[in-house]
Amino acid sequence: MARPRIVVADDHDKTRAAIASLLASDFDVVATAADGQAAVEAAGRLHPDLVVLDISMPGLNGFEAAVLIRDLPDPPRIIFATAYHDGSIAAAAYALGAAAVVSKREMLTELAPAIRRALLFHAVCFYDDSPSLVRTVARFIGEGLAASQAAVIVATASHAASIRDQLTADGAGSRRRFEQGELLIFDADEVLNRLMVDDRLNADRFENTISPIVDKAAGTRKRLVRIYGEMVNVLWSGGRKDASLSLEMLWHQLIAARKCSLLCGYSSGVCHGDGFNTICDRHSHVVSPHTASEGTV
């Protein structure tokens, strides 16, 4: 796999150089920018996989730059590296569609992992009851929709209906986005039937079924896509744990090749002990209910 391409924007010369050198071993830092405007231009010209943005910059600040960057065709993911230790600033950053907010004092240990997690976002959420799951998923999806991203939901009929209701209640223009094909909702059981051949998960069927869905949501502008899926839970709770883990693997390969973020939902009632650990091992991180944001680990 090619090394991810990164643009780094920070107005402080030494900090900018330090971030670039910090990332050089794992990533290609294709450009550095000293202000928001330069960051937007670099992102538009170079189509990087990810932009690391400082928030406080002269001219366009990081937030203003993020709004322009996320609307570029084939937009990169965005991570904020900031000196502000503040919940409101972080919340505003996530509302802009950021994949993560990293405190500058923790850059040495946190920045590279945050970038990797953003590039291969495969989170899991263990839910106790449907309402908490619905809130978690609606927040994850709604935040993406509000930040010019697209979304795909593959859920059981009742969950899908509830999530849709919640999205509508939360605003985020979900109805319009649904009508424009930027929010696609599928019944987990129906899709799962299409993926199974002789009661076994078929990789070709997965590729031929799921990839077109994600590509359709991304559209010609290649928007970032947030995906919520719970077919794995259907398999797992139906006792077909191996099939569930295989499905996770297929998803993992899919998101590694595309700009999308995946949140998997499992009922905590059916995951005990080893099963819990096995599932966690297949994911980049665990999302706690109620607070799901791309950056919430």
Place this chain on the structure above:
Amino acid sequence: MSSVTELVPVLIWMSDADQRWTYVNPAWMAFTGRALEAALADGWRETIHADDLRRCLEVLDAACERHQPFTREYRLRRHDGQYRWVLDSGIPLSAPDGSCTGYVGSIVDITERRQAEESLRRKQSELTEAQRLAAIGSWQWDASTNDVVWSDELYRIAGLAPGSSAAAAGNHPHLYPPEHWDRIARCADEAMRSGRPYELDVEMFSNGGRRWVTARGEAIRDANGRITGLRGTVQDITAHKRAEEMLSNQSRRLIEAQEAERARIARELHDDIGQRLVLLSMALQQLQQSADPAGDLQQSVAALSRETADIATDVQALSHELHSYKLRLLGVVPAIRDFCSEVAARHKVEVTFTHQDVPGTVPPDIALCVFRVLQEALQNAVRHSAAARFAVNLESTAKALTLTVRDDGCGFNPESVSRDRGLGLTSMRERLKLVAGELVIDSKPGSGTTVVARVALRSGVPADAPDTREVHTA
């Protein structure tokens, strides 16, 4: 004749054709303390004040020549030696052939009347002088006749010659710029209708320029309480307005300079010193990773790194205190919400923040002003009110943004405040003035305090400023 004149309290005299006195009545003698002989012929002249005598004789001569009645005022010496002002009226006596045979005169003591007149004159001139000194003109208007009376000072303020016809009621609309006249006319109509007194600051034309005046008016009522007209004063406050404007300009510059300096230091702290500390902390972390894990050095470097990071955090906090980055990055609502939480946590009190319809983009100068007023008002409230609960509300209409800070604490008298609190109030007022806003404080000892700051959102539109100040009169 003599018998009558002997009885009346009036002083009476008679003279012959040569103006020599031939008679005085007993009242004259009692008054002057002189005997008859001392009055007759030219003796009477000795009773007249030396300064007045010549004038008296001139009046007399002039009247005699044309055979006419006369009046003269002079000082007459009383029996106790005191001079009294008297009015002496003479009527010519004629012979049947029409020739003058002399005069008969009556004298009344007018000292008290003179004094009253003198006092009135003095008062009038004192009033004129006082009006001139205070630059207050007065006027009166009779609704039934449409007559207007102006004081001299009012003519001066309006740049008109005393008695100028420009002061006539029908010409008043031309004395003021139209929008100012409209306000006066509205108030005057209301005063005529309801008797409500008014006071408002308006501009008035004067000598080709404009003057700021405070116009006050109230109803005149007749004995039955019916409103028959208006009276009032016009005070020239141009100098005051100019001084105020100058002071405002100075405080504007002061506040702007202070904000610019705060922003500069905050930026310096955050963008430079803070970043360098972060980098130093990073370098120390790297050093720590390369040090021997078993040695003491790694421990020491780890501690240094943490310490450096903590300093970076403190510098960040200081920078924020000087100049809220949240205001700039997040907007006025999140900045106020977080400030309320910070105050609540720091002072262990309850601060509730509510907001309605606040637009996402408030002009930066207004946002900063409202935020600073909130800081001052809330900190004042926490410091002085002894309350444990505070309510902050920010609401917006299309026209104005209104911030309310309320506590149910001990309250205070806004008229007499302690020095530091007074400075706080002044600073809030000055800040608001810069964005055409206003501050209203409602507080009484024992019944809590409400501070309301209102700022117009579109420039040039005053923030629902009431047209007139309430005037409380009996």
